[in-house]
Amino acid sequence: MKLATHWTIESGKFDEWLAFWESMKAERSKFIVNEYIMKIDDHNVVGFAEFVDANAMDQVIEHIRRDDINDNDERLGVKVSIFQEIEL
Secondary structure, eight states: OEEEEEEESSOOHHHHHHHHHHHHHHTTTTEEEEEEEEEEEEEEEEEEEESSSSSSHHHHHHHHHHHHHHOOOOOHTEEEEEOOOOOO
């Protein structure tokens, strides 16, 4: 299953967000593969990835509820929109 994400960084800049994002790469690799991001500007990023298996969405939800992630998102004013691919 594929996933697209849009991040808006309201109170920080891309480089600050990216440093934290990269620090979580090893953990994300447990449930996400073929991940890549694209910087739109200093305040907007889009990303694409695939889940490793059918249970990965639960792991993503658990991951994004972590206190350190929420604290960083609050500090940088990060807003996230997640889009999941569906088959028609």
